[in-house]
Amino acid sequence: MTPLLATLALxxxxxxxxxxxxxxxxxxxxxxxxxxxxDYARQKDLLTKGxxxxxxxxxxxxxxxxxxxxxxxxxxxxxxxxxxxxxVVHDECxxxxxxxxxxxxxxxxxxxxxxxxxxxxGVHSYRxxxxxxxxxxxxxxxxxxxxxxGPQAPIRVKxxxxxxxxxxxxxxxxxIEEELYNNSTGKLLGTASxxxxxEQTVTDKAGKAATAAGVVAWTNAYAGKARVFATSLGHNxxxxxxxxxxxxxxxxxxxxxxxxxxxxxxxxxxVMLAD
Numbered sequence: 001m002t003p004l005l006a007t008l009a010l011x012x013x014x015x016x017x018x019x020x021x022x023x024x025x026x027x028x029x030x031x032x033x034x035x036x037x038x039d040y041a042r043q044k045d046l047l048t049k050g051x052x053x054x055x056x057x058x059x060x061x062x063x064x065x066x067x068x069x070x071x072x073x074x075x076x077x078x079x080x081x082x083x084x085x086x087x088v089v090h091d092e093c094x095x096x097x098x099x100x101x102x103x104x105x106x107x108x109x110x111x112x113x114x115x116x117x118x119x120x121x122g123v124h125s126y127r128x129x130x131x132x133x134x135x136x137x138x139x140x141x142x143x144x145x146x147x148x149x150g151p152q153a154p155i156r157v158k159x160x161x162x163x164x165x166x167x168x169x170x171x172x173x174x175x176i177e178e179e180l181y182n183n184s185t186g187k188l189l190g191t192a193s194x195x196x197x198x199e200q201t202v203t204d205k206a207g208k209a210a211t212a213a214g215v216v217a218w219t220n221a222y223a224g225k226a227r228v229f230a231t232s233l234g235h236n237x238x239x240x241x242x243x244x245x246x247x248x249x250x251x252x253x254x255x256x257x258x259x260x261x262x263x264x265x266x267x268x269x270x271v272m273l274a275d
Contacts, residue, residue, distance in 0.1 A: 024263045026058040029253065030085045032073050034064030035093035038121065041065070043240045047091070047119075050246035055254050056264045060085070069096040076102065082109035087257040091234075093121035098128050100137075107141055113225035115256035118142050119249070120234035123181070135189065142230050143192030143220025149179040150212055155198040155233070157216060157244075166219070166229065166248070166255045167195050173244045181232040183214040192220040196248075198233075217248060219255075227256040 031048060033040050040063065048059045062075030073092055075081055082088055088109070097103070103126045110116050124146040126138035132147040139145045155175045159167045180200040188194060198216035203209050220228040229252030234240050254260035 026056045027257050027259050027264065028084065028086045029057050029089055030060045030062065031089045031091060032062045032075050033091040034066060034073055036067055036069045037093055038235065039237050042237050046237060046240045051250045051253060054246060054250040054266060056266065069094055072097050072102055076106050079105060082114055087115040087117060087253060089117040090122040091119040092125055094125045095127050097126055100128055103128055103137055107137060110141055110226045111223045115226055116228045117253050117256055118228065118230040120232060123230055123232055141222050141228065143189050143228060144183055144218060145187045146181050146183050146232065149181045151202055152177040152179055153200050153202050155180050155200050157196055157198050159196045160194050164195055165260050166251045170247055175233065176236060176238050178233060178239055179235045180212055180214050183232055185215055188218060192218050194218045229256045
């Protein structure tokens with residue numbers, strides 16, 4: 001076993017419904033996860049099992065146990081790192097991986113049309129030259145120039161586009177204590193569209209309450225070819241385990257892969273989450 005634990009190990013998530021002869025082929029998803037500041041060892045299992053309880057998804061996991069911000073996930077070592085996958089979920093926290101060649105290697109499959117999902121810290125990783133004043137290549141992929149967050153407090157999530165396929169049927173909700181990123185609508189690129197906003201009330205040192213707001217879920221059309229779904233939610237494992245979070249991510253993943261249909265939702269989810 002290499003230091004990269006469970007590298008590209010295919011998972012048959014225990015929560016997934018049994019396959020039937022008439023089921024479509026599963027969406028083959030690669031989860032790239034690891035880096036600073038989060039319990040990724042636990043969250044990789046919460047995500048894969050939680051999504052597969054909702055959608056017909058077969059996972060491979062590239063988990064990097066390095067807890068710094070400068071370590072490139074070894075899954076990206078080869079130019080064809082994404083070969084064979086229908087979608088890649090980026091859940092890494094690697095702000096100080098700034099080698100342009102490495103970032104270009106990560107982005108090339110997406111430029112060629114490979115769908116993507118970006119979760120939490122992944123939305124402001126890979127801070128190459130020009131960050132934060134200029135739109136970096138990674139921000140062109142995510143669709144939003146995210147550069148920081150405030151203190152942890154519950155976030156009131158409100159779906160701005162309730163008729164969108166990703167959010168259709170989902171109800172507004174409030175998270176546990178979470179990080180609200182500084183993602184104003186003004187930071188969305190012209191290729192991106194908001195799906196959900198979040199509001200957070202925090203108290204300053206003087207005891208004065210203030211409300212902050214930002215975009216917490218959105219879509220992006222990258223390079224005119226790839227669909228990208230992104231959410232800044234998901235710092236704490238309790239949020240990642242929340243059914244409302246997993247509903248959103250599962251639908252976002254299927255949408256990005258062009259598979260958000262009844263055939264790819266497991267039977268138990270078709271009534272509540274059908275298009």
